[in-house]
Structure formats: structure tokens, C-alpha cells
Amino acid sequence: MAQRYMLAAFASGEAIWDWDVGSDRLFLSPGFRAFLPVPANGQDICLGFWFSHVHPDDLPWLEATLRSPDRLAGRRVVIEHRVRSPKGDWTWLMLRGAVQAGSDGCVNRLIGTAIDITERKQAEEKLRLSEERLALAAAATNDGLYDWDLRTDRLYYAPRWKALIGHTEEEIGDGPEEWLNRVHPEDLIWLQATLDAQVSAGAKPFQIEYRIQHASAGWRWMLCRGIAVMDASGEPLRLVGSQSDITDRKVAEEQLRISEERYALAAQGANDGLWDWRISEGDVYYSPRWSDMLGLPHGEWTGTIEDWFALIHASDLPGLRAAFSLHLSGGTEHLEHEVRIRHDSGGELWVLIRGVAIRDALGDAIRMAGSMTDITDRKRAEQQILFDAFHDGLTGLPNRSLLLDRISQTLGRRRRPDDPPCAVILFDLDHFKRVNDSLGPLAGDEVLRLLGQRLERERRAGDTVGRISADEYAVLMDGVVDVKAALSAATRLAARIAEPLQLTSGERVVLTVSGGIAMSHTGYTQAADMLRDASLAMFRAKGDGRNRVEMFDEALRDRAMSRLRTETDLRQAADLQQLALHYQPIVRLSDGSIAGFEALIRWNHPERGMIAPSEFVPLAEDTGLILQIGRWALGEATQQLARWQKAHGSGLFMSVNVSGRQMLDDDIVGHVRAALAASGIAPETLKLEITESLLMDDPGRVVVLMQQIRDLGVGLSLDDFGTGYSSLSYLHRYPVGTLKIDRAFVHGTGENDRREEISRIILLLAKSLDMDVVAEGIETAAEVQFLRGLECRYGQGFYFSRPQPAGVAEALLSLQSLPKEM
Template identity: 40%
Template structure:
């Protein structure tokens, strides 16, 4: 009775077109299980049920006890590359699949036949037939019994779930990326994982994510793991615009840009030469935007083929763009929160919380690499007077300006912290254990702070008291270093303010009262009241200008133009000669390079080095910085030293001069002939040139003794392969004598007074006139 009712169910014509695939498959299976294997095959034909079975998208087949096919529907036949399902009858899997897979199928099916236990809903990855791809099937295999309940074969049912598995994998990967965002993992790692996911899903595609900078002007690399590294480097930092490839244009427009052929599209006109070498033919870029339509960056897909994206590719990009937007906005929000918690509202400088976070790391690295760390505790002098006299708004402006100056003065690896009020801390890191330039850097920082400010239309000078402590000498922890630097700062205040003191356990009770002249000179250096004139030096044989001497002047606001004789002694006595000398050195290098940039003939610029400046351990470093800042090549700089400067400590002087010579700069001995150690100096030190003192030149050619001395000096210099320049030449007779005596060069009022840089330019243009005079 059960057979007959089932047959009637199968015999209903609408079954071939009614119900879902699963329902039809279940109906067919239930019906076939009621018959023996041979009856089943004939029953399918007899009941004209063939259409219903062959329309099924799922794989349906019947096998005997030896796993030979008795029946297979069209889907099964197509899966093994066969058009006619009947050709499978009598075959086994060994004739259709690779040996390893056929062995696996046979083992499972023989277990089912032997045990009578079905294998239901088993996921199985099936190897491709020909050039196809692996597919995943959900397979059920059940024993087939006869009327005596004997197992005579099996029925197999499979469904291709490859797309479902792909979607599951896609959702799982998307969830993993969202989990990375939730865990606040690095943005670079999140974006790279997102690009890799897109590339896995889309065949033959390379992806990239570019991030728009905070100014909204340039795109920088976010992730592009499989694009050529050289291409990534070339486009990193590209400016956005209406005709800047796909990404730059997409960011500019705020809308998707599809370029199917890079070689012909006008948007890539300016970049074809760059991209042509990388086998990239099409590029589709979509802007990553916030809910308010603000552009955060772009996501781009590159293909080596000329084509446009498919709908599925655009859908994938839409999902990836949404996830990228979440990640980027989350990172920006985190950065804003961190910045607000670790930075000062007024100045934007790091605060105490930031300092606490960073100092442990800085000191750990210093211990590990045997480096020093210096902290400078800075307090602005009399800042309360500014707040009380000009108001808190003026005080805020001062704090902001001073903060900006300090940040611009230190290196990128250093830290400037606002501790509160008018107190700051500068942390100088990455110092070698023997770094001798740290004091020079701190002095420069102090000078920068003291430059006049223009606040509410008035000039204000703010000086500072600075206390310095260094790791490891003055403390091993953050707390020790700050406490000791603070103590040194209060010591600086007690010594009259506007000074810098290094922490010492032995209190120095000396007092220093700054002179008003010193304050004026300090202000002059900071306020650019000093300037440099240049006196030409000519080659006597040709009359052409071959060098200049840099001579500093002071344009005093009340006393007018002051010559060096009126302020150089003050600078020497107060120690201001070092910053003054650095000003002249830097200005002379800058001006000489400026003349060269104008196309004028290159020449040497000579700069006087004072005794105290020569004694500065950082002199060579200062010279390197001046040359690098100006771009002047070292052979065009000459440093003039006096013999008295050298003879006080000859071994040290020789070491310093050798270091300077190693840089490539020239050295000359100034005022030669006025002391008793000149000959020894010429023998000991590596000079390039000597300057004959004006006291000798002044008596030429009238005084026979002076003539003999000058002739001897010139002859000696030539034997020592030194050039000679005579300074103070004021008459034609002096010039003629020097020329006849084979003196190399001359300078003085007869040739030119010290003049401004633009006058030197005119003299160089008119050098033919000088040559005719010579």
C-alpha cells in the first residue's frame, strides 16, 4: 500500500515544476528508497519522472554494491565533464576522479554498504575537472535496500555549496577585521588585512588604500601589500586634484572614478610615464567618506587588463570602503582623545601625562644603548609682570609664541613639554655618551627664547632661567631628573635670572649681576641689530676679487652705527662673543652661497674666530651646521685665528685645527708679525694662508727694516707653500711694493672699504676696473 501511494505521488505531473529543489529532492529520494535498485531505474523511466530528476540543480545518483553507477542525473554528469548522463552507467569513480579522491569515495561508500549507516550532510571539497576550481559539496549517502531489507547499493545526493562557503568565509573575514578595529589594533594592519581580503575575493586584482592628510591636500599610503613597491613610493604623498589619476581625482570629486584604460584616459595624462612600467591598465577608485561625506581617503582596484568592474566587484568595494571608513574614523577619534588627554590646550605641547608615558621608554632605551638624556627645566623670567601689566591674553600669546620657538629649535626626536604656567621641560634624547654639543644646543634654545616678541603692537623680550640635569650622572629616574633640574633652575634664578645652571650637589654661592651693556648686546643679537659688511681681497697678479673678510657691525637704536672696537671687548668679557661669532659665521656662509647662486665667481669668505670661540668644544660642530644650513662648500670658508689664541694650549689648538681641516675649510693666521711666536706657529699648525698685519704694511715702503721684515715674511710663506694677504693697504706705493715682492693678495681702503653685500655684487661685476688699477 505504501508503494502505491508513493507511486501516485511521483506520477503527479506538476511535481516537476512545483516546490523547492530541496522538497523535490526529498520526494524523489523517499520514492526511490521504496524500490530495489533495478526497479528504481526502470520506475524512473516508466513514470516519466526523468524530467523532474534531471531538472534538479543538485547531484543525484544511484550506485550498486561495487560503487558502479546505475543512474545519474544531468547535474552529476556535468560535474565530471560529461554531457550524456547514461554514459556514466557501469563506471566507477576511478574512471572519473583522481586516484586519491576515488579511493576516498570508495572507502566511504563501502563503509555505508557494510554497516548500513548513512553519511548525512558531509562537507567535501571536490577537486576540479580540467581547468576548473575546487568546489565544496554538502553530500548525503544512504544505503539502498530491497524488499528483504538487504543492502543492494546506495543513493547519493550532493549540493554545490561553494558560494555559500565563500560567503561564510567572507563574513568571517569581515568579522575578524571588525574585531581588529574593536581591539584598536594598528590602522596599518587593519587596512592591509582589508586589502588582502578584497584581493582574495576578486581574481586578478591588486588593491590599495590611500589616506588623505589632515589638511585635505595629499594622499599617503595606507596599505598596498601587492602593488609594486616602486609604484607605491612614487605615488606616496600625491596631491589631489581634478586630473590626478583615479585616486587623486576621486578624493577631489568625492565620488567614484572608473578608468578602464590608463594609457588613454585623460585623468592619467600626467602620470602615464610613471605607471607604464608597472603593467597596470585599469584603475577604479572609490572615496572613503564619513557620514557627513567628508573624504578620508580612497580605495582603489588595479587590473592588468583593460576593463571595467563587474557588479560583484563594485559590491565588494562598497563593503570594503564602509569597513575602511569605520577603521579610519575610529583611529582618528582615538588619536583625538589621546591628544586631548596628553597635550596642553593653550600651546598644543605635550603635558605631564605625556611626559610620564614617554620618559620610562626614553630612559630604558638610554640604558640599553649607553646614551645620555638631558632634561632642561625652563622658567620664563618675570612672566607675572606680563600678565599683570598687559593682561592674560598677552600672556597667552607669549606662551604660544615661546612654545612654537622651542619646538622649532629642538630636533624631531626631542620633546618640549609644558608643565604648567610659565614652566616648560625640554628632553633631549638620542645623545651619545660623549656628546659635547648639548650645552651649545641649550644655549641656542635660550637665545631663541630671548628673541624679541611683537605682542599687542609692542616689543617684549622674555628671558629664561634654565636648570639642567642629565641621565645617568644626575639621576636614574624621571622623578630624580626633574627634581634636580628644578633645583638647578631655582639656582639660576637666585643668580640673577637669565642664566643657565647645571645641577651640582655642591651649591655655588657666586652671584652675577648682569650689566646693562651686556643686556643691550644680548638684545642686539636677538633682535637682528647686528649685520655684516664685507671687505674685498684681490689677487695682485690679476686684480680680480678672490675673497672677502666678514666684519660685524652694530646698528644701535640710540647710538647709531657702532664699529667692532666698541662692542667686541664687551662681548669677550661677558661671554657673548660666542653667540655673536656664531651669528657672523652663519651669516657669512649664507651670504657667500647667495653670491654663488647669483652666478658670480666663487670666492673665499674669511671669518674671525675669537679666543673664546676657539675654546668652545662645539666649534667644529658649529662650522658643520653653518655649512649645511647655507649649502656652502667648505673650501669657500676660511677661519682666521690669531697666534695668541693658539699658543696658550698648543696641543689642544692643533687637535682643533686638524678637526677643522678635516672638514675641508681653510685656516689663516691673522695679525702675523705682531708677536714673538709667529714662526713657531707657522711650523706647528696647518695653515693655508697668513695675513700680514697692517702695522707692517703701514710702514711700507719707507722703512727699510719693515721692508726687510715684509720681504722675509713673503719669502718664508712661499717656501712653506702658504699664500699671503696684506691687510690695511691704503696707498699705491704699498700696493706696488707688495706686487713686486710677489705678495699674493691684498685688502684695504685703497681697494675698497668694508661694504654691504649688494656693493660686493657690483664690485664683482666691475672687476675689470680693479684689474686695470692693479
């Protein structure tokens, strides 16, 4: 029987064991022997040999089962344990056996089979570890676990799973409808499809996001993860997994999406290029607009941050690197830097780079993103504004501000006494106003441009030519050897300016200039002082006849300071009542009686005493103070005449000098009308004296003003006749009623002086034009006798009286005729 059993075992290949309890002999089939390191000599094996190769953890259970066979009578044995294989590793065996009893009823034999279940046990261990990990992970992440038994269609919902949707343990059953009926309708189809796919395919982890109804908080977003557990035949047994509440993340993602959408729209509207630098990986994302801005092909450009920096202008790159480093280190809240960058065409763009770093919990920058804006147009506009601020808009030459800066720099470089000096030459165009008046302002502008170009061509390398006012140019010459060299250069430039200019209209214009030079060797520290002194020298050149160049000296500065002090005092003189009118009689030569007076202004300076008009009237003309002074003098003279006419008869007249500036820059007609109204004198007793030079300044306007004055009934006298532009055509055109012969043609008459003929001609001319004549500067009886013989009607001069204050002048009116001199 035993032999047949052994043959059957050999034939089947099964692992069979047979233990004879009484003899402790153990029979193992060849299949079983493969599980243990059984000796090859075939010696008998006892149960102890088997037990010696059992895993220590499993031995107590195995011994307890097999060493007490009586307890197993009538039962089957099933036990799992590990044994040491011939290779030295552990093999899991599952024993199945039966107990055989003898005739005495005692167990005398155990017999059964063994199956290698190592792979199954390893799979179970892996599953256990996986489920353990899943449970631990779920606990750590606050996830809710579920376990869906597909055979019974029942689900286990962990308490946390139920709490995630706001329910207690008792409120949720074990059916799938408890889950699926709460899923948002829009998401249910996708969740169901995902779960069905696991049932059909299985064994692959899955995850899906969906919305589920919370008991009190509306819809909540869940992240569901899981895997199908399969049986040995590959059929799904269970779906196990977890879900977590990701509502906060989804809300944040939606807000981020909206924010990014807004940012993208804003960036698109602003036409900016976007960039995103992942610092740890080194990758940089450049948007298509970023690439388009630089003319780069193929839409989105790829490259590192260094590839970007390689496009930056070399002069700007250090500053950009420093700005990036400072921001990444936390030194600034954000990056904002302007640089030049190379366009793919080879050109250059100005861009504004903005960015902000994203930092980890330690504050280290892990990412940085921002934008790049094309600001080329703005920078060009700024550069143009900057250029315009320091350059003349008409000629493009440096203006006064830039010239002063260049002078300051040049003076600053002169540290040693033996350094070669520099020179500033100031040119003012002579009579440039005539070009505007005759050819028009457009032609005048063309002249200024052409002269600027001419000077720019003639300057030496390193010198600066600037236009500092309407018709003034300045030249800064560096490294001038001496005064002689500066004068030679200025004379050469003046000669080039004086060469004829051909205008686009076909007109040819020739202009001369007056120039002034200031040299730095006199010890200048301020550029404005040097330019001022060159201007003083230029004014001396104008005063000496124009078309010349003068060098500045200290005497010029002294005169300028004196002039400044005089101007300052003069501005206060009217307010402090330091100005007064003196009156010189105008006498009828026929009988020596007083016909009228000429009002002459005097300045009683508190320190310098009485100042003659020749010292301050030209200054008043230049500064415009003559307008205020002239209005005061006209009003004062007419009021005085009114008082005298009331006391001594209404036949007296008053002559008041009117300057060219008063005629052209002030409302002279209105002021005369106001003076007549205020004083109440008859208009014909007022005469205004004007000079011949005024007739040449603006002939058309002057004749209109003169006629308006004559229409008021006021007389006009031409002062100093014969010294200016005496012409019959002028006398014929202008409504002048009186000629005043200048003292230069009166002095010496009656003594056979050649000037007698000039006086005779003027008197004949006046008589033919029906004009009165007043001879000025009469100092001798012979002059009186000569003029009386020529039937000159009026005369004035020291022979009759010097100009006198009003009180003294009024006393003269009581005399029948004036004495020789007072």
C-alpha cells in the first residue's frame, strides 16, 4: 500500500508528507523534499528535522499543532508556515493534512500535502503595506477612505469621508448611492466613467476631481484617488481609495486663472512681453509678444537667462545684473530697470524690464516673473526733450545753458597757472532787425540758421559754438595761446559771418557783427561771469561803431558796475521824488520876451548831487524806465503850464521831449489825451519834441502816431535838426510844425563861420514849408543878432537863461525881456 502511494506521489509530483507518530519517522515525497535541504543519502528523517528548518516565528504554532496529535482526532489540518529552502531563503508553505487513528483510537499517523504559497503571501504583504501606507497617508493628509466591495456592492465609508461632506457616522449608509447621488450632475458622468473603467480594466491607480454636495456648505470640490484590487484570475474584487477636500485649492486656482487672464489681457492691451524664470531649473519662458518685440522668428523664443542677457547693450548689462541680484537677495520689493536691447534686425530698442520674485518659506527666491515693455518712443522723446533743453530750436546749436556748462567744465580743467587759457567770444549781429522788417521773419530765421551752420563749420575741433539769444552767437575756444590769438580767431570768424548769404528766395544778405572777447587768464571761476564780460566787450564794440571786435578789460567792468548802480538808483528815483523838471525859456528873438518853455528832466541824487540827463536818460531808454519817467514828465509839465497860463496868460506854450521808445512802446496818444484832460490846457499850447532818428525806426507806424497827435491839436517839433537823417522827403511826409536847429550849427554864427550857411539853409527850408524854427544853444549876442537877421522866430540858450526850477522860471515871466544870462 505504501509503495503504491509513493508511486502515485512520484507520478503526481505533489509535495506529500507522512508522519508516523509512533516511530517519529517522516516520509517526504520528492516534491516536498525540494522545499527542504534533505540529505541525499536517503537516511530516515524525523519530525525534528522538519521543525529545525521552520521560521522561528512560525515554529511555536506548528509544534503546538503537530506535537499534540490526539487533539486533532477526526479533524483536518490546515496551517501556513515558512521553511528554509535549500537556497537559503524562506518559502511559504500551506499544509493540508488528515489524522489517522489506530484500532485503539489513538492517533498514530498524520498525512497530507504542501503547497508553495510564497508568491501569494508576498502579494498579500505588498497589499497590506500598500493599504497601510494608504491609511497612514490618508490620516496625514486628512483624507477620507472608502472601500467598495464589488461582489456585494457595499461600500465602507470612513468617518473622515463622511465628515468631509458634513455628515455624521449614522447619516451615511453603505450603498454606492450615498456617494453617487450627491455628486454634481455635470461631474457625475465623468466620475461614473472613471469608476467603470477601473472595474473593466483595473489594477491601475486613478484620480479624478469632482464636486459633491455638502450637508451645509454647498458644493465642495473633492480629489478622489483609488485602485482596483483583483483576484487571482484578474477579476476586480474591490475599489479602495480616498478623497480629500480641494475646494480651497480650486477656488485659488480659479482666482489665479482670473488673475492671469486679467494680467494676460492687460499685458496684451499694454503690448508687453512676458517672461517667467524658474530659478532652480534655469528655464525661462518668453511669451510670443516678447519674441515679436525683438523681431525673433518662430513665435516663442527659448533660452536661458544668460541668453537674454546676451542681447542687452554692453553698457547697460552691469546695471541690469545688479538690479536682478539686489531684488533676488531681497534688497528691493520689485525689479524695474531700463536698458537697451538688440533687435534681430541689428537695431536697438529701449525696454523697461519689470519683475517680482516668488519666494519659499525661507525667503529664498525660487521663481521670478515679469514683463518687458518697449519704451523706445518714450526714450527718444526724452532724449529729444533733453536735447531741446540744451540746444537752440532754430539752429540746433548749444543754447546758453549748455554753453555755460561747457565753459564751467573748461574752467574746471584749468588747475595750474601755466595751463593755456580759454576764450569766450560773443557775436551780436548788427542791424539784424532790418532783415526781419524788410524780408520778413522767415527770411530772418533762415539767416540765423545759415550763420549758425557757417560758424559750426569754421570752429576748431573741441570748440563750442552756441546761439544764446535772438541774434547773438557765442564761441568757446579752448587752449588759446594768448590775447592776440583770440583776437585773430574772432576777427576771422567775424569776417566769415560778413560774407554774403544767398537765401532760398534769391535775396542776398550781408550782415556785420560786433564781437566781444573774455579770456580765462584773468581768473574766472564762474562761467556766467566770463560770458557777462564778453557781453560787456561786445556792447563796447557796438558803442564804438559796430563791425568790430573788442577785448574785455577791468575798465569795462567798472563802467558796467557803475551803470548797474545807476540803474538801481534810477528805479527808486521816481518813487523817492528825486526827479524834477527844470524849465528853459524859449524866447521871441524879435523882442526877447518869453514865448514858452522847454521842460527838461533833472535827477537830484542824494549822494551824487544833480545828475545831467545825458547820464541817465540813455540808461532809462535801454531799461524801459523811460516809459514811466516820460509819463510823469508829461503830466508834470502840462500841470505846470496850466498854473502859469492861469497866472500869466494863456499864450504860453510848453515843449516836452518824447523818446523813440515812448512813441513806439507806449500808448503815447492815450497819455497825451489824458494829460490834456487832466491839466485843461489848450492842445495847441503843448508841443512834443522828437528826434530825427525816430523817423527811421518804423516810418509807417511813426507817421500814423504823429498824425493822431496832430489830430488832437498838439504840435510836433523836430529836435536837433541837421544832425541826423535830414531830408526834404521826410519833412514833407511827417506832420511836423517846428524845426529846432541844433546848437552845433548855431555856435559861431555872426562871426563869418561856415556854419552860418547851414543855419541860413535850414531857415529858408522851414520858411518854404511854413514851419517855425527854434535855434538852440544861443550863447552870444552876435548869434542873436545873426539869427534875428535871418528872421528866425525863436531861440533858447544860456544867453537867455539856463534851465531853472519852476519857481525861478516863473519869476522870469515878470520881465519884459530877458537879460543876457542868468
